[in-house]
């Protein structure tokens with residue numbers, strides 16, 4: 001198993017330690033508090049994030065827990081880049097906005113049709129800035145998430161395992177959603 005480290009950030013183990021403790025305590029709610037506190041302290045520095053790319057939002061693997069309990073991913077969103085409604089493969093997650101403005105809408109899965117399509121109910125929508133934390137705990141793991149501002153946005157995500165693929169959903173004219181599998185790659 002390979003432990004990922006960033007040579008550009010000598011303090012990375014110090015940054016990860018409180019996150020690992022919260023994960024070990026098995027409390028996503030305490031993890032949310034830890035992320036907010038680290039953000040306030042300015043711990044999420046620019047080198048944790050990749051430059052914006054024109055054709056897709058960037059994903060950087062910041063940390064892969066050696067025991068596979070969690071990963072930490074930095075995401076960079078150019079204006080208007082976003083992720084359509086998606087699941088998190090049954091993993092819990094916590095995310096925090098570091099810079100810019102992010103739009104998020106939560107969805108609840110209400111029905112699986114016999115034809116393999118899905119029906120969702122729209123839930124909370126919010127426009128978030130620096131320091132705003134969200135948690136995703138299955139079965140409440142469905143949301144869309146994207147840059148809602150005019151500047152590049154950064155967000156940091158902690159998932160309860162290596163999230164390698166997820167389902168992305170597209171809404172049909174009749175209000176039913178079709179799923180497709182999306183492989184989630186790291187840009188670095």
Ligand SMILES: [Fe+2]
Pocket residue numbers: 086088143145
């Ligand atoms: Fe997500």
